[in-house]
Every structure is written in C-alpha cells, then in structure tokens.
Amino acid sequence: MTAWPGVLAAFADRLPIGDGTPRLTLLEGGTPLIPAAALAREFPGATLYYKWEGANPTGSFKDRGMVVAVAKAAEAGAPGVVCASTGNTSASAAAYAARCGLRCVVILPEGKVAAGKLAQARMHGAVVAMIPGNFDDALRLARETSDALGLALVNSFNPYRLEGQKTAAFEIADALGGPPDILALPVGNAGNISAYWRGFVELANGGARPRLWGFQAAGAAPFVRGAPISDPETIATAIRIGRPASWDTAQRALAESGGRVAAVSDDEILFAQRRLAAEEGIFTEPASATCIAGLLRARQDGHPVTGHVVAVLTGHGLKDPAVADHTPPPVRIEATVDGVAALLAAH
Ligand code: AN7
Numbered sequence: 001m002t003a004w005p006g007v008l009a010a011f012a013d014r015l016p017i018g019d020g021t022p023r024l025t026l027l028e029g030g031t032p033l034i035p036a037a038a039l040a041r042e043f044p045g046a047t048l049y050y051k052w053e054g055a056n057p058t059g060s061f062k063d064r065g066m067v068v069a070v071a072k073a074a075e076a077g078a079p080g081v082v083c084a085s086t087g088n089t090s091a092s093a094a095a096y097a098a099r100c101g102l103r104c105v106v107i108l109p110e111g112k113v114a115a116g117k118l119a120q121a122r123m124h125g126a127v128v129a130m131i132p133g134n135f136d137d138a139l140r141l142a143r144e145t146s147d148a149l150g151l152a153l154v155n156s157f158n159p160y161r162l163e164g165q166k167t168a169a170f171e172i173a174d175a176l177g178g179p180p181d182i183l184a185l186p187v188g189n190a191g192n193i194s195a196y197w198r199g200f201v202e203l204a205n206g207g208a209r210p211r212l213w214g215f216q217a218a219g220a221a222p223f224v225r226g227a228p229i230s231d232p233e234t235i236a237t238a239i240r241i242g243r244p245a246s247w248d249t250a251q252r253a254l255a256e257s258g259g260r261v262a263a264v265s266d267d268e269i270l271f272a273q274r275r276l277a278a279e280e281g282i283f284t285e286p287a288s289a290t291c292i293a294g295l296l297r298a299r300q301d302g303h304p305v306t307g308h309v310v311a312v313l314t315g316h317g318l319k320d321p322a323v324a325d326h327t328p329p330p331v332r333i334e335a336t337v338d339g340v341a342a343l344l345a346a347h
Contacts, residue, residue, distance in 0.1 A: 054316030065161035084138035087117030094124035156191030169199025181307030188239035190250035197253035212259035215294030283317030
C-alpha cells in the first residue's frame with residue numbers, strides 16, 4: 001500500500017505547477033467517498049455517497065485549493081497571503097501559510113465566523129482582522145489590501161484555488177469508475193461548483209458528466225433569486241454570501257450540466273445535519289448539510305433523485321460546535337447507575 005501523497009504530488013500532471021513550485025503539503029485530498037447507510041432508504045432509486053471533505057487537514061475542502069494557491073504564492077516570492085472568509089478559507093490559508101513560513105492576514109465578518117474556524121486562524125498565527133459588515137464587504141477589503149500591500153490574494157479569484165479544488169472531481173470519478181449522475185453541493189461564492197465542473201469536463205473528454213445540483217440557504221440564495229442580495233442571513237454562516245465571486249462561471253456550469261439551484265430553509269438544514277450525525281455517524285457543518293436538505297427537498301418537489309448521486313460534505317461539524325445547542329442539553333444526574341438508567345428510560 002502506498003501512502004496518499006497530498007494534492008500537488010497526486011495530481012502534478014493536471015495542475016499548473018512546475019519544478020520551481022514548492023511541494024507544500026499537509027496530505028490534503030484523498031478523502032473518503034462514503035456510501036450512505038440510513039439515508040439511502042430515503043432515495044430508493046439512487047445510490048448515494050458522501051464525499052467527506054471534513055477529512056481534510058483543516059477540516060474542509062478549502063485545503064485542496066489553498067495548498068496550490070499558497071505554494072504558487074511562495075514560488076512567486078510573495079511576502080504573505082491575504083483573504084476574506086466566512087471561516088474555512090481563513091483556517092486553511094492560515095495553516096498552509098504557517099507550514100511554508102509566509103505571513104497570513106485574514107479579514108472576517110465580525111460575529112459571524114464559527115468558533116472552531118476562528119480558533120484555527122488564531123492558532124496558526126494569522127493576523128486576524130474583524131470588520132463590521134458581511135463577507136462581501138470583507139472581500140472588497142481583502143482585494144484592496146492585496147493590491148496595496150503586495151500580499152497574494154488567496155480568495156477564489158486566485159485561479160490556483162479552483163485548480164486545486166477540481167481534484168475532488170478526479171477522486172470521485174476514480175472511485176466510481178466514472179462521473180456520478182448527480183453531484184449535489186452547497187453554493188456560497190460558487191467557487192467549488194465551478195471547480196468541480198472544470199474537473200469533470202477535463203476528465204470527460206466529450207463523454208459523460210454529472211448534473212450539478214447546487215443548494216443555497218434561503219436567506220442567502222442569490223443564484224435562486226437570479227441577482228445579488230445585500231443582507232444575506234442564515235445559520236449556515238459559511239455560505240452567508242450575497243455577491244458570489246464566481247457568478248458567471250457557476251451559471252455556465254449549471255447550464256452546461258443541465259443542473260439546477262434551489263434553496264432550503266435553516267430548519268431544513270439543521271434537520272438534515274442532525275440526521276447525518278445521528279443516523280449516519282457523520283458530523284458535518286450546517287453549510288454542508290444544505291445539500292442533504294436539498295436532496296430531501298428535491299424528492300418532495302418531484303425531482304427524481306436517481307443513479308449515482310454524490311453529496312459533497314464540505315466541512316467538519318466540529319468547526320461550529322454551537323449547533324449542538326439545537327439538540328437536547330446534557331442532563332446532570334447523581335453519579336449512580338440508577339441515575340443513568342433513569343435517564344436512559346426517559347430518552
Ligand atoms: C463548509 O471560507 O466562502 O461556493 O470564506 O465553508 O465555493 O464558496 C466558504 C464556503 C460550502 C461554499 N461549504 O463554497 C469561506 C467560504 C463550506 C464552506 C462553502 C463554503 P463556495
């Protein structure tokens with residue numbers, strides 16, 4: 001058995017890297033494609049899998065693109081990197097910058113980043129700036145900062161990000177022996193849906209490609225509305241985005257794939273997240289559960305969920321432990337077996 005070598009080494013021939021690119025890695029990528037168990041019963045006409053991106057080194061899919069973007073920044077001699085983030089991009093940027101000795105500045109919307117993600121950026125030694133406003137405001141400032149201070153911008157405007165992220169499509173096709181029929185995923189800035197499409201198109205060579213089903217939170221659903229929104233709001237803070245950076249590429253990908261976008265409510269997101277955790281043993285963050293909520297909703301709305309279906313679970317639930325407040329609280333008991341038995345009986 002050969003050990004997984006990380007994204008740059010595994011996909012060197014399909015990434016824009018050369019001899020001068022440092023072989024940066026935290027062994028990202030190579031994530032599991034887990035067959036659905038309990039939830040499979042909800043989709044009798046389909047074979048459902050989870051692409052478990054929470055298994056990446058910083059707990060989200062962002063590591064695939066960030067390793068390429070930071071390696072290229074180092075190759076170009078940048079003194080550091082800067083990004084705006086709803087949390088996961090900043091956690092990943094901070095980790096990879098730390099790993100290769102670059103400075104990292106992250107610009108975050110105040111009060112709207114999950115606790116685990118903020119802890120990651122701080123522990124990895126990033127300069128953490130909080131601004132009043134939302135992600136879209138933070139992104140404007142990150143661009144200006146990059147221009148003014150010569151730091152490499154590692155948001156998804158950075159072309160290397162999407163190049164790295166497309167590798168998840170290669171892994172899925174490899175595991176299934178071809179592309180799935182439907183790829184379901186959450187959409188925020190729409191970088192990931194664009195990257196998957198690029199990956200599947202590169203692989204297909206004119207052959208089969210999946211339909212892309214993108215899901216947004218109802219309070220932050222500019223693609224569903226067909227226009228940007230100024231005050232996005234959702235419990236899924238990772239995708240609390242009103243002006244997606246990759247608008248045009250995502251619209252093209254959706255159209256070319258014969259795909260669709262739809263919105264789900266915060267209650268549906270929390271319900272799907274709970275079911276994944278309690279019935280499948282997979283604790284994913286709210287934004288990621290959006291695609292499961294979307295598949296459940298699709299079935300109700302009469303969209304057939306058939307064939308090989310892959311739901312991309314983009315980030316780990318441990319990043320946002322506050323969601324556990326939506327479950328029954330732990331109960332204080334006397335330290336006796338009777339106490340435990342009474343609790344069990346009441347459950
Ligand atoms: C768990 O970290 O935008 O549609 O700044 O963290 O490619 O934006 C995160 C986005 C889905 C949406 N799931 O992906 C950020 C950020 C999780 C995420 C998305 C994000 P895109």
